[in-house]
Amino acid sequence: xxxxxxxxxxxxxxxxxxxxxxxxxxxxxxxxxxxxxxxxxxxxxxxxxxxxxxxxxxxxxxxxxxxxxxxxxxxxxxxxxxxxxxxxxxxxxxxxxxxxxxxxx
Amino acid sequence: xxxxxxxxxxxxxxxxxxxxxxxxxxxxxxxxxxxxxxxxxxxxxxxxxxxxxxxxxxxxxxxxxxxxxxxxxxxxxxxxxxxxxxxxxxxxxxxxxxxxxxxxxxxxxxxxxxxxxxxxxxxxxxxxxxxxxxxxxxxxxxxxxxxxxxxxxxxxxxxxxxxxxxxxxxxxxxxxxxxxxxxxxxxxxxxxxxxxxxxxxxxxxxxxxxxxxxxxxxxxxxxxxxxxxxxxxxxxxxxxxxxxxxxxxxxxxxxxxxxxxxxxxxxxxxxxxxxxxxxxxxxxxxxxxxxxxxxxxxxxxxxxxxxxxxxxxxxxxxxxxxxxxxxx
Numbered sequence: 342x343x344x345x346x347x348x349x350x351x352x353x354x355x356x357x358x359x360x361x362x363x364x365x366x367x368x369x370x371x372x373x374x375x376x377x378x379x380x381x382x383x384x385x386x387x388x389x390x391x392x393x394x395x396x397x398x399x400x401x402x403x404x405x406x407x408x409x410x411x412x413x414x415x416x417x418x419x420x421x422x423x424x425x426x427x428x429x430x431x432x433x434x435x436x437x438x439x440x441x442x443x444x445x446x
Numbered sequence: 447x448x449x450x451x452x453x454x455x456x457x458x459x460x461x462x463x464x465x466x467x468x469x470x471x472x473x474x475x476x477x478x479x480x481x482x483x484x485x486x487x488x489x490x491x492x493x494x495x496x497x498x499x500x501x502x503x504x505x506x507x508x509x510x511x512x513x514x515x516x517x518x519x520x521x522x523x524x525x526x527x528x529x530x531x532x533x534x535x536x537x538x539x540x541x542x543x544x545x546x547x548x549x550x551x552x553x554x555x556x557x558x559x560x561x562x563x564x565x566x567x568x569x570x571x572x573x574x575x576x577x578x579x580x581x582x583x584x585x586x587x588x589x590x591x592x593x594x595x596x597x598x599x600x601x602x603x604x605x606x607x608x609x610x611x612x613x614x615x616x617x618x619x620x621x622x623x624x625x626x627x628x629x630x631x632x633x634x635x636x637x638x639x640x641x642x643x644x645x646x647x648x649x650x651x652x653x654x655x656x657x658x659x660x661x662x663x664x665x666x667x668x669x670x671x672x673x674x675x676x677x678x679x680x681x682x683x684x685x686x687x688x689x690x691x692x693x694x695x696x697x698x699x700x701x702x703x704x705x706x707x708x709x710x711x712x713x714x715x716x717x718x719x720x721x722x723x724x725x726x727x728x729x730x731x732x733x734x735x736x737x738x739x740x741x742x743x744x745x746x747x748x749x750x751x752x753x754x755x756x757x758x759x760x761x762x763x764x765x766x767x768x769x770x771x772x773x774x
Contacts, residue, residue, distance in 0.1 A: 346562075347453070347456045347457055347460050348456065348460065348493060348496075348497060349561075349562070350460070350562050351460035351463055351464060351493075353558045353561055353562060354464055354467075354558060355463060355464065355467045356558075357554040357555070357557075357558055358464070358467045358468055358471055359467065359471060360554060361471070361547070361550060361551065361554065362471030362472060364547075364550060365472075365547065366471065366472075368476065368525075370476065370518060370521045370522055370525065371471075371476065371479060373518070374470055374471065374479055374480070374483050374518060375470075375471040377483070377510075377514060378467050378470060378471055378483070378486065381486070381487070381490055381510070382467070384502075385463075385490065385493055385497075386561075388493075388494065388497040388499055388502070389497060391497075391574060392497045392498055394573060394574040394576050395573070395576070395577070396574075396576035396577040396579075396580055397498065397576050397580075397591075398497065398498035398499065398576065399574030399575055399576045399579075400575070400576065400579050400591035400592045400594070400595045401574070401575045401579065401595050401599075401600070402574075403499050403501060403502060403591075403592050403595075404592055404595040404596045404600055404603070404604075405603075406499070406502050407501060407502055407505055407592070407596065407667060408596075408603055408604065408607045410502065410505050410506055410509065410510050411505070411509070411607055411610075411611065411667060411671075412607060412610050412611075413510070413514075414509045414510065414513060414514055414749075414752075415610055415611050415614035415615070415748075415752065416610075416614060417514055417517065418514075418517055418614060418618065418752040418753070418755070418756055419614040419617055419618050419752075421517060421518075421521050421756050422617075422618040422621075422752075422755050422756055423617075423621070424521075425521070425524075425756065426621045429521075429524065429525060
């Protein structure tokens with residue numbers, strides 16, 4: 342396998358790991374960590390396909406990935422700020438809240 | 447870069463990335479998750495270096511691993527400190543969800559296999575745009591491909607990216623209950639000394655990245671993120687949040703300046719008769735440098751404030767006001 346396909350494969354696998362983590366994990370901070378990892382997986386896949394060209398690595402996907410990293414950081418910060426504002430892990434649960442009955446994923 | 451040693455290194459790096467990703471997403475202990483997440487970010491920086499993307503490596507190390515990791519650390523530590531004993535389990539315990547998990551896993555694995563086969567099939571490698579970018583490089587105002595793409599060819603995307611940063615900050619500020627001034631207790635004299643030593647290095651490296659960005663890996667985002675993270679380091683080392691109450695307007699001005707100058711230049715070009723962000727001939731280098739210089743400082747201010755907004759203050763759950771607080 343060339344270096345290109347090693348990283349595209351790894352990127353896809355990391356995305357799957359992160360995606361499953363978003364679905365499975367129950368804490369909000371943990372879900373956000375998994376979301377960040379899924380994003381990184383996509384970026385690695387994109388960079389893997391951009392590498393190995395004749396004129397050097399393609400700079401356009403690199404610019405896209407840079408934008409993606411910065412947007413991910415700001416969205417993560419905003420999400421955590423919203424979660425903290427809503428009370429974080431100390432928010433009051435309703436008696437009929439399905440979360441407190443551990444019903445769902 | 448195609449030798450066997452490099453291929454083995456790439457394979458080992460990929461395996462390490464997978465293990466770190468698994469650990470970070472599925473570790474039952476939240477603190478371990480965060481630490482593995484930061485490690486994942488740093489190893490990803492190595493992957494960027496191997497893929498010929500030093501610009502991304504710098505940014506990922508600074509904000510992807512560094513700033514995001516610190517914000518998560520605060521979130522996790524606050525949750526642990528205020529834990530009421532009802533711990534949400536790391537994995538769901540409901541048996542019905544196992545089928546859902548199996549179904550999702552199968553779909554995901556099938557998708558991955560399909561994409562893998564598609565991308566590794568022998569055949570002509572898609573050429574990409576590297577050749578076209580190189581051809582237009584001397585008319586772009588920068589001699590480094592990524593900078594030219596970011597600040598000229600795809601400047602609209604970068605403008606919107608800056609708008610996203612500003613919008614995230616505005617949204618965070620609209621409901622944040624953080625205090626106006628606070629101090630961390632210095633973790634130790636050694637940590638304080640290290641932070642003070644590194645601050646000038648952060649400033650110099652940031653200025654250098656800004657200057658060199660037109661001809662080598664670097665630029666506004668690299669410089670801005672390094673500067674912002676250096677500032678956060680200063681705060682964590684126990685130096686007081688430095689701005690007085692009355693300086694809020696000035697801080698907002700700095701935070702808004704990046705988006706403001708970018709939009710102003712886009713509008714000015716349109717008013718002068720050209721298309722949006724179509725820089726007038728001969729001026730590209732200076733326009734790009736002006737945008738990047740203002741953007742660097744603006745990004746540093748925005749990232750610092752995004753961090754501050756997420757700092758848990760002792761007893762914040764009981765009172766929601768802008769009082770002075772002590773954070774340990």
